[in-house]
Each structure stands twice: as C-alpha cells, then as structure tokens.
Amino acid sequence: MRVRAVKTIWLREVKVYYRDKGSRISSIARSILWLLVFGGGFGAARFQGLQVGYQEFLFPGIVAMSLLFTSIRSGISVIWDKEFGFMKEILVSPASRFEIMAGKVLGGSTIAMTEAIIILLLGPFVGAKLTVSNVIISIAIMFLTSLSLVSIGLIASSIMKTFEGFNTIMTFLIMPMFFLSGALFPVDKMPSWMAPVVAINPLTYGVDAMRWTLVGIGNHDILTDIGILAVAALATMSLGVRAFNSRE
Amino acid sequence: MYVIETNNLTKKFKDIVAVDGLSIQIGEGEVFGLLGPNGAGKSTTLNMLCTIMKPTSGTAAINGLDVDCHPHEVRQIIGIVFQDTSIDNRLTGRENLQMHAELYGVERKLAKDRIGELLRLVELDDRADEIVKNYSGGMRRRLEIARGLIHHPKVLFLDEPTIGLDPQTRAKIWDYIKRLPTEEKVTIILTTHYMEEAQGLCDCVGIIDHGKIVALGSPKELIREIGEDVASLTLEDKSRAKEFESASFVKKVNVGEQVMLVLTDGASSIPKIFEFAAQKGIKIQSLELRTPTLNDVFLHYVGRDLRHEHSDGKDRLKMTMHRRGMR
Numbered sequence: 292m293r294v295r296a297v298k299t300i301w302l303r304e305v306k307v308y309y310r311d312k313g314s315r316i317s318s319i320a321r322s323i324l325w326l327l328v329f330g331g332g333f334g335a336a337r338f339q340g341l342q343v344g345y346q347e348f349l350f351p352g353i354v355a356m357s358l359l360f361t362s363i364r365s366g367i368s369v370i371w372d373k374e375f376g377f378m379k380e381i382l383v384s385p386a387s388r389f390e391i392m393a394g395k396v397l398g399g400s401t402i403a404m405t406e407a408i409i410i411l412l413l414g415p416f417v418g419a420k421l422t423v424s425n426v427i428i429s430i431a432i433m434f435l436t437s438l439s440l441v442s443i444g445l446i447a448s449s450i451m452k453t454f455e456g457f458n459t460i461m462t463f464l465i466m467p468m469f470f471l472s473g474a475l476f477p478v479d480k481m482p483s484w485m486a487p488v489v490a491i492n493p494l495t496y497g498v499d500a501m502r503w504t505l506v507g508i509g510n511h512d513i514l515t516d517i518g519i520l521a522v523a524a525l526a527t528m529s530l531g532v533r534a535f536n537s538r539e
Numbered sequence: 540m541y542v543i544e545t546n547n548l549t550k551k552f553k554d555i556v557a558v559d560g561l562s563i564q565i566g567e568g569e570v571f572g573l574l575g576p577n578g579a580g581k582s583t584t585l586n587m588l589c590t591i592m593k594p595t596s597g598t599a600a601i602n603g604l605d606v607d608c609h610p611h612e613v614r615q616i617i618g619i620v621f622q623d624t625s626i627d628n629r630l631t632g633r634e635n636l637q638m639h640a641e642l643y644g645v646e647r648k649l650a651k652d653r654i655g656e657l658l659r660l661v662e663l664d665d666r667a668d669e670i671v672k673n674y675s676g677g678m679r680r681r682l683e684i685a686r687g688l689i690h691h692p693k694v695l696f697l698d699e700p701t702i703g704l705d706p707q708t709r710a711k712i713w714d715y716i717k718r719l720p721t722e723e724k725v726t727i728i729l730t731t732h733y734m735e736e737a738q739g740l741c742d743c744v745g746i747i748d749h750g751k752i753v754a755l756g757s758p759k760e761l762i763r764e765i766g767e768d769v770a771s772l773t774l775e776d777k778s779r780a781k782e783f784e785s786a787s788f789v790k791k792v793n794v795g796e797q798v799m800l801v802l803t804d805g806a807s808s809i810p811k812i813f814e815f816a817a818q819k820g821i822k823i824q825s826l827e828l829r830t831p832t833l834n835d836v837f838l839h840y841v842g843r844d845l846r847h848e849h850s851d852g853k854d855r856l857k858m859t860m861h862r863r864g865m866r
Contacts, residue, residue: 299641307629310670376625380686383589384642385614 292393296386300394301401304365308402315406322357322410326350326417341477342508346417351501352474354429355436358407359472359494362437363465365399366444370451388535392445396528399441404433419505428504435520436497442527443493449534473498479510493523540603542567542694542726543588547597550583550750557583559750560597565743568720570727572741574734574833576841580750581730582622582698588728589619589696602693615643618687618725622698624679628671632663632682635671636689643690650689657685660722661715677708684715688723695719697729701736709736716740734834744833746840753840761836766790768805769831770812772798775822786815793838801831801839 308315326349334345341348372378381391411429414421447460469475471485472494481489489495500516503509509516543565550558558580565571573581586592588599590610599606606613626635633654640650658664661681671679680700687695700716701709717740719725731737737744738758746754746761754761774780780798783789788808790801802808809828816823 293644295644296642299638303627303630303638306634307627310629375628376621376623377627378625379591379621380625380639381642383591383614383619384639385611385644386642387611 292387292390296384296390297394297397300381300386300391301398304368304395304398305401308365308398318357318361318406319409321360322353322406323413325356326353326410326413330417338476340480343506344418347419347506348477348502348508349475350414350417350419351505352472352498354407354410354433354505355472355474355494355498355501356469357410358403358433358437358497359440359469360465361403361406362399362440363444363447363460365402366395366441366446367448367451367457367460368399369395369445369448370456389532392528392532392535395445396438396441396531399444400434400437403437403440404430407433407437414505421505425504429501432497432500432504432517432520435517435524436493438524439493439520439527442524442531445531446527446534468492468494471495473502473510477510493520493527496520496523541565542569543571543599543601543728545588545597545599548584548587548594548599549596550580550587550592551595556750558587561747561750561752563745563752563755565726565728567726568724569742570716570720570729570740572737572744573728573730573747574737574744574837575730575747579747581747583750584747585696585698585728585730589617590614615690616693618690618692618695620680620683620687620695620697620700622702624683626671626679626683626686628674631668631670632674632678633658633667635682636686639686640689645690653689657688660718661685675708677704677711680704680708680712681715684712688719688725691723692725694726694728695723697727699730699732701731701733713740734832734837738833746837748841754836758833758836762831762833765831765836765839766801766803767830768802768808769829769835770800770802770808771827771829772800772812773824773826774798775824779819779821782819782821783812783815786811788812791839793835793842795838799835799838801835
C-alpha cells in the first residue's frame with residue numbers, strides 16, 4: 292500500500308468538503324435544531340425513568356447523528372464521482388482499489404468527525420461536562436464509529452447506480468439507523484421486535500459508548516461497545532473493499 | 540519494437556463480438572486514428588488497451604507489457620483523455636493536476652515544474668487557480684490533455700478529443716495534439732468521428748466496422764487507393780444512383796448525403812456522366828469534381844456516412860422530415 296495514494300484521495304475528500312460551505316452549514320444547523328428544538332420540546336414533556344435531563348441524555352445521540360449523516364453521505368458521494376466521470380480517472384490510475392477505499396473511508400471519517408466535534412463543543416450549553424479526557428475518548432469513539440458508517444455508505448453506493456437512489460438510502464438506511472440506535476430514546480424500553488435491529492446497528496454501540504463517556508450512563512459496558520465497534524469497522528471495511536472491487 | 544501491438548485482440552459481450560480479432564502495430568511517435576461508426580468497437584478497443592476491460596482472447600501489449608498480465612505497470616506509462624470529462628470540477632485546475640501527479644507517484648519537486656510547463660503548453664497558466672466549474676468545455680479538455688501528460692506517458696489515449704467543441708477551440712486542440720509527438724515524445728491513439736480531424740492529425744488510421752479493421756494505412760495511401768477523382772452528384776431521385784454502377788468509367792458508387800462516383804479517370808469522365816445520365820433519363824441537379832477525402836474512403840469501406848450515424852435522434856428526425864418535404 293502506498294501511503295501517498297491514500298493521502299491524495301483523503302486530501303481531495305477533505306478539500307471538496309471544505310469548499311462546500313452550504314451543505315456544511317446546513318448539516319451543523321440540523322444537529323443544533325435537533326438538539327435545541329427537539330430536545331427542548333421533548334425534554335419539557337418529561338420522559339419517565341431517565342436518570343438525567345432529556346437534553347443531556349439526547350446530547351451524545353445528536354453527536355452520533357451528525358456522525359451518521361455525514362459519514363454515510365460521504366460514503367455514497369462515490370455515486371456523484373461516478374456520475375461526473377471523476378471516478379474513472381482514479382480507477383485507471385496506478386492506485387489500487389484498496390488504497391482508493393482507504394482514502395475514501397479516512398476522508399469521510401475526517402469530515403464526519405469534524406462536524407461531530409463542533410456539536411460536541413456545544414455540550415456545555417445543554418448541561419454536558421467536557422473535560423480533556425472525555426473529549427479525547429469521545430473522539431476515539433467517533434473515529435471507530437465513522438469507519439463503519441462511511442464503509443456502509445460506500446457499500447450502499449455500489450448497490451445504488453444513480454443518485455436518485457439517495458432518497459431511498461435516506462429512508463431505508465439512514466433514518467432507521469438513526470431511530471434504532473438509542474440516540475433519541477432509551478433502547479431498553481423499545482418494543483421487543485425492534486431489538487434485533489438495534490443489536491446489529493453499529494451506531495447503537497457508538498451512541499452507548501459516547502453516552503458513557505459524556506453523561507455516565509449506558510446499557511453495555513464501554514469496553515464491550517468499543518470491541519463491537521472495532522469488529523464492525525473491520526467487517527464493513529472488508530465488505531466495502533469487495534464492493535469496490537466488483538465495480539466495473 | 541512497436542509501442543502498441545495487438546494480436547487477434549477480441550472482446551465478446553455475451554453473444555455480441557464487440558472487437559473481433561484486431562491486430563494492429565503502432566510505432567513510436569506515431570499518431571494513430573481509430574475511425575468507425577458508433578458501436579463499431581472503438582471504445583471497447585481503447586478500454587482494453589488502457590486496462591479498463593479484460594480481453595476475451597488475444598493479446599495487447601504497450602511498450603512490450605501485456606495489458607492483461609501487467610495492468611498496474613501499463614497504467615504507469617499511459618495517459619488517458621476520456622470522451623466524457625473526468626475532472627473534479629470542485630477543485631482548481633492546478634489541484635486536479637497535482638492530484639494526478641500524486642496518484643501517479645511523480646516526484647514532488649519535479650511535479651511542480653512539470654505542472655507549470657504543461658499549463659503553459661495548453662495556455663491555462665493564468666486560469667490554473669480557478670475552480671474548474673468556471674471553465675468552458677474547451678478549457679476542460681485542455682486541462683485533461685495536460686493532466687494525461689504529467690507522468691510522461693509513453694502512450695496518450697484520446698477518446699473523441701474534440702467532440703462537442705466549437706470549430707475555433709477544436710483547431711486549437713488540434714494544434715496542441717500536433718505538437719505532442721515531438722515535444723513530449725509520446726505516441727498517440729485517438730478515436731474520432733471527424734474525418735478532417737483524422738486526416739489532419741493522423742500518420743495512420745484504422746477504419747473499424749463491426750469489430751474488424753476494414754482499412755489500415757496513412758490517410759494519403761487510403762485516399763490514393765480508392766482513386767484519383769470523385770464526382771459528387773445531387774440527383775433528383777437518389778434511389779437511381781446505383782444505375783451508375785454499370786457505367787464503364789465508374790469504379791464505385793457510394794450513397795451518402797450525396798451520391799459519390801469514384802471515377803477511373805477524372806475530368807474526362809464528366810461529359811460521360813452527363814451522356815450516361817441522359818440515356819438513362821436520370822436528372823442531375825448538380826455535379827462537382829473533386830479529389831477524394833478521408834470521408835470518401837470511409838464511405839467506400841463502411842458503406843454509410845459517419846455524419847448520419849453521429850447525429851442524434853432529433854437531428855435524424857429533422858433530416859427525414861426535411862427529405863420528405865423535398866419530395
């Protein structure tokens with residue numbers, strides 16, 4: 292593997308993201324809207340059996356949400372690259388499929404983490420206490436989680452051939468992953484038929500680990516969460532490489 | 540040694556044979572043109588040569604490297620300008636070139652000078668730091684040509700390099716292409732729909748139809764082969780054109796936009812044409828005697844006009860309606 296090729300693809304992802312101010316602002320605004328308006332409104336209606344205030348409970352969930360939206364979006368941006376023909380230039384270059392995939396995943400992960408960190412820093416406004424150590428641990432969790440999420444986006448993009456598929460991905464992938472991750476409400480009180488979906492959703496463990504770190508509550512042991520996240524990252528990335536190889 | 544050599548190169552898609560036993564040799568510094576109607580197998584050939592597609596059978600080698608066994612090495616020594624744009628229009632021109640240099644592992648110090656040099660060659664140095672989104676179609680093409688050359692490829696593939704460009708821009712691109720073999724020591728393979736493009740640029744052309752090479756040679760040779768003179772006729776009833784085949788002074792009749800008669804001996808045939816037409820009662824509306832062009836060669840071998848092939852549905856509809864209106 293040539294680090295230079297990976298870095299090149301990574302840099303391009305980051306540059307393109309940085310130039311697209313509109314979608315950056317709207318995506319950060321969306322997270323703030325969820326946190327303040329949804330969180331404020333729901334919090335006022337009062338949840339039963341929460342050990343902390345709702346907004347505080349919701350906060351790690353919204354950090355994870357911004358991670359989810361941005362990661363998957365950046366994973367499926369391959370569809371755009373294909374439509375604009377740019378993918379061809381990369382595919383005929385001496386860069387290997389693995390290098391391309393690695394650059395894409397790391398690029399998407401960097402972008403998603405940047406946005407999630409911005410939301411993380413809003414924590415003190417909704418009652419979360421940020422310390423140097425919990426910020427560092429959160430960032431590590433974000434990194435691990437986003438690896439799976441970007442890879443899932445890449446896999447989805449290899450199945451979807453055109454970008455009309457974006458709405459389908461939104462409805463059948465992003466929203467269910469968001470709702471069934473424990474980001475908005477505690478998963479232990481959900482109807483039992485949802486349990487299997489919650490259990491296979493990598494975001495569930497990201498949310499749980501983040502909630503342990505930032506609020507001090509959660510369902511699994513944080514080490515279990517991190518272990519599962521690592522396994523999910525490896526599994527989705529290797530599936531992603533396959534999806535990339537089958538392209539052509 | 541040839542820079543590009545194919546041997547019985549074949550590509551099948553299910554039952555369709557897209558490229559059928561293609562054998563060509565291209566020497567260093569040559570500009571080779573691949574001509575043919577849509578679906579003739581030009582793009583498939585190109586895709587196999589630049590390692591995007593695997594051949595079904597037969598071999599192709601670039602600079603002695605087999606494209607099937609050594610795709611990675613082949614990619615290092617070829618540059619490609621695709622028919623559709625393939626630049627990132629959210630990056631600047633320079634950034635696109637830098638990215639290419641990085642992907643192809645060009646040494647950084649060298650890359651900077653190289654990029655500057657190529658930007659000057661395609662006259663984009665003053666716009667290099669603008670986002671590509673603001674570029675015109677011609678500028679994008681020029682940027683892509685520059686990009687394809689950054690890593691000093693031995694072979695440059697140009698797939699329809701001037702399609703969709705206005706005549707002025709096209710002439711400019713031709714100008715760059717003409718300079719490349721000497722200035723960049725590169726061998727060029729191009730596909731094109733434009734006969735004047737092939738005639739003006741190529742040292743050698745291969746006309747391909749139904750996956751097979753039907754004519755191969757320099758444009759001059761090919762033109763000479765079909766005859767010294769061609770009479771181009773407009774007939775009142777084009778369907779009667781084939782009757783000229785029985786005339787002794789006519790070598791071949793090709794029916795395209797106009798009726799083309801390949802003549803055995805030029806100017807002296809003109810009175811004979813009129814005599815013959817009068818005998819048969821064929822009405823000639825206009826006649827022009829001219830030396831043949833590559834387009835006549837194309838018609839001769841492929842039997843249909845490329846321009847008609849190339850026009851899209853709308854144009855074709857217009858043309859049919861136009862013809863009906865004339866009748």
